Amino acid sequence: MPYFVRILLLSFVFCSTTLLFLPTKVLASSSSSFSSKIRVKIGQNLKDVTVGGTDIKRYLYGTKDLRQYPGRNSIKFHCNDGKDGSNGKARRLAQIYSPTGVLSWEGKRYRGELLLISNASSGCDLINIVPLESYISTLLSTEMNGTWPIEALKAQAIAARSYAIYKIQNDSTSKEKGSESYYDIESSEKHQVSGSFFDATPFTDEAAKKTKGMVLLTKEGSELVPIFYHAKCGGRTIAPDQVWSNSVTGYQSVACPHCNSSGQKQWTKTISISQFKNFVNWLARSGHISKSVDVSKIKEGGLYLPTDDLMKSKVGIYQADNLLVINKSLFRRYFSKTFFPSNRWKLTITEKELSFIGEGLGHGVGMCQIGALDMAKSGKNVTEILNFYFPGHKIARVY
Numbered sequence: 001m002p003y004f005v006r007i008l009l010l011s012f013v014f015c016s017t018t019l020l021f022l023p024t025k026v027l028a029s030s031s032s033s034f035s036s037k038i039r040v041k042i043g044q045n046l047k048d049v050t051v052g053g054t055d056i057k058r059y060l061y062g063t064k065d066l067r068q069y070p071g072r073n074s075i076k077f078h079c080n081d082g083k084d085g086s087n088g089k090a091r092r093l094a095q096i097y098s099p100t101g102v103l104s105w106e107g108k109r110y111r112g113e114l115l116l117i118s119n120a121s122s123g124c125d126l127i128n129i130v131p132l133e134s135y136i137s138t139l140l141s142t143e144m145n146g147t148w149p150i151e152a153l154k155a156q157a158i159a160a161r162s163y164a165i166y167k168i169q170n171d172s173t174s175k176e177k178g179s180e181s182y183y184d185i186e187s188s189e190k191h192q193v194s195g196s197f198f199d200a201t202p203f204t205d206e207a208a209k210k211t212k213g214m215v216l217l218t219k220e221g222s223e224l225v226p227i228f229y230h231a232k233c234g235g236r237t238i239a240p241d242q243v244w245s246n247s248v249t250g251y252q253s254v255a256c257p258h259c260n261s262s263g264q265k266q267w268t269k270t271i272s273i274s275q276f277k278n279f280v281n282w283l284a285r286s287g288h289i290s291k292s293v294d295v296s297k298i299k300e301g302g303l304y305l306p307t308d309d310l311m312k313s314k315v316g317i318y319q320a321d322n323l324l325v326i327n328k329s330l331f332r333r334y335f336s337k338t339f340f341p342s343n344r345w346k347l348t349i350t351e352k353e354l355s356f357i358g359e360g361l362g363h364g365v366g367m368c369q370i371g372a373l374d375m376a377k378s379g380k381n382v383t384e385i386l387n388f389y390f391p392g393h394k395i396a397r398v399y
C-alpha cells in the first residue's frame, strides 16, 4: 500500500559569505532515498556556551558573519538572558559546523551541526542537528543498552525512530511565543534521551542501519502516532489513556509474561494520611477531581477502600459517604516517578497510612524493554517483538 510521510529536510549550503538554513517540507515515498536529519535540543537556559572542534566554521545570524577557525579551536558564546530586544521571541544566534562532522560541547562530542538559539527568557538553548540514524544509534545506548541482543536493539530503534519522526512532523515542540520551530525533540526524559558520539557502538550502529527508515504505523489508516516504551511493565502493558488524558490510535493493553524473570520483582511504598490529604488538595486544585470535595474531612481512620488490584487503572476510596475515584497515574505524577516506580500497583489502607505494592518500572505504555530483551534472548526477531507489544501497528519503511 502506498503511503506518504512528510519529512523535514534540513539543508546547509556554504557559499563565500553566508550560510543558508533551508528547512523544506517534502513528500517522501517508500521508493525515495534520502538522509533525513533531526534537530535535538541538548542544552537549555545556558549562560555561556563553548563549542570546540577542528577547522570550525561559525555563522552569526545577527551580523551575517561567517568565520573559519583553523586547526583545533574553541569558540565561546555569551548569552544575555534574552534582554536583547527580541520581544520575547526565540531567535537563532549562531550555527557551528566542522568539516570533520564532529563538534564538542561540555566534554561530549556530537555528530552534525550545532545551532545556538536565544530562548528569549533565560539564556540560550543548544540544538544538535544530526542525521536521524546517528541519533537513533546513540539513543540505543542511553534509552536501552548497547550490549543487548541485536533484535531487541532493532525493536528499540524502530520504536524510537517512530517517536522521533512523529515529533519532526508535528513541529509544535518549540513553536511557542510566536517563534519559528527551531528544534524537533528534547533530549530529556520528557521526550527521549539521546546520547553523544561515544555512545554509539558497532551494535547500535548496526541496529540503526538495519532498520533504516522503518517505523510503526497503525494497522488501520497507516497513521504515524507517538510510539512509547518503558523499562518493565510488570505483567501487563497499559493504554496511553490510562496514564495521560488522551488516547492514541492503535494501542492495546497486552499481557506480558516476558519481564518477570529480570529486574526487581515488586516495590512497596507508604504515604501518611496527611500526605494523602495534600495530594487530594492538589487533585482538586488541578481539576482532576471535583473542587467540592471537603478535604478537611480526610483524617486518620476515616478512609475506606472496598477493593483494589494490580489490573485496575483507577482506585476508589471512600471518605464517609464520598467516593473519591482517582486515576492511578496521578499518584505517580504528584509523588514523582522515583517514589512511584510504575503505574501498576495495589493499594491497602490502614488507620494511619496508605500502602502500595507495585510491579514494573516506567509508565507501562507500549514496548516493555525487559520483555523485549527476554524475547530476543529466546530467539524472537524484531518483527515478533514489535507485533507482540504493538498488535494494532505494523512495521513500515518510510524512507
Ligand SMILES: [Zn+2]
Binding pocket: 232, 233, 234, 235, 236, 256, 257, 258, 259, 260, 368, 370, 371
Ligand atoms: Zn513486561
